[in-house]
Amino acid sequence: NAGVTQTPKFRILKIGQSMTLQCAQDMNHNYMYWYRQDPGMGLKLIYYSVGAGITDKGEVPNGYNVSRSTTEDFPLRLELAAPSQTSVYFCATRYGRAQYFGPGTRLTVL
Amino acid sequence: ELKVEQNPLFLSMQEGKNYTIYCNYSTTSDRLYWYRQDPGKSLESLFVLLSNGAVKQEGRLMASLDTKARLSTLHITAAVHDLSATYFCAVDKAGNQFYFGTGTSLTVIP
Numbered sequence: 001n002a003g004v005t006q007t008p009k010f011r012i013l014k015i016g017q018s019m020t021l022q023c024a025q026d027m028n029h030n031y032m033y034w035y036r037q038d039p040g041m042g043l044k045l046i047y048y049s050v051g052a053g054i055t056d057k058g059e060v061p062n063g064y065n066v067s068r069s070t071t072e073d074f075p076l077r078l079e080l081a082a083p084s085q086t087s088v089y090f091c092a093t094r095y096g097r098a099q100y101f102g103p104g105t106r107l108t109v110l
Numbered sequence: 111e112l113k114v115e116q117n118p119l120f121l122s123m124q125e126g127k128n129y130t131i132y133c134n135y136s137t138t139s140d141r142l143y144w145y146r147q148d149p150g151k152s153l154e155s156l157f158v159l160l161s162n163g164a165v166k167q168e169g170r171l172m173a174s175l176d177t178k179a180r181l182s183t184l185h186i187t188a189a190v191h192d193l194s195a196t197y198f199c200a201v202d203k204a205g206n207q208f209y210f211g212t213g214t215s216l217t218v219i220p
Contacts, residue, residue: 031206042114042198042210043153050206058207090152097141097160099208101152 002026004102006091012108013081021076021105023091031094032074033058034066036087037104043090049074081109112137114201116211123189124219131184131214133199142175142182143200147213153198157184189218 007022025032030051035043045058049068063085065077078085086109091102113136123129133142144156157166159175159182166173170193172185182199194217200210 033208035208035210040212042200042212043208044210045208048206056206059209092153097143097158098155099143099153100155103152 004091004093004100006089006102006105008105009103010106012110013078014110015081015083017081018077018079019081019107021078021089021091021107023074023076023102024072025074025091025093025100026072027093027095027100028071029093029095029100030071032068033092033094033099034064034074034076035090035092036060036085037090038087046076046089078107083109085109112201112203112209114199114209114211116197116199116214118214119212120215120217122217122219123186125190126188128188129186131186131197131216133182133184133211135180135182135199135201135209137201137203138177138180139201139203140177141202142173143202143208144173144182144184145198145200147196147198149196156197186216189216191218191220194218 033048034046044060047066049055089105092099115134142159145153157173162177164175170187175182196213196215198213
């Protein structure tokens, strides 16, 4: 059981570039989440999904897009990277009341 | 806007001492979560408090919830170095939107 996996671990982007952060889980959990964590801060919810084909915005969705075509995968897309998107991104699943977090992707936009 | 406030933000304590971290939140919620994050790592779930008056204990950590006061506490008993980490509380809105506090960075000094 790999749990929640995220790729890449680190990435440096130039302003205006696009990229997709990958998140995969093998626990068959319906609920999945994307968070960002800025230095010295708590996590902020970007998007979440309650099942394949269903997604909704969180607290800070601007500049991001998501899709959920399968239960296992929940990619996060940045279309036009901006310095304000420099952060650590965590993917998580939820089963019952427990959340399970991936190891994170550290993204720097220069 | 839902706010979750923790205090203190930074806590330096000697081994063997007791201390309490406080978490206040601004909206009605019967569910309160505590997480631990080690430097450069992901989040680990510590406690899920599901109702008013709930108390949970694991080792030297005890968490409680007062939904009327919108307050949760994380009490540390006889601190040891291994407890050094950042602790986050979080509440959820409508079961899916999670809001995190800014975290309490705990350092336990020998």
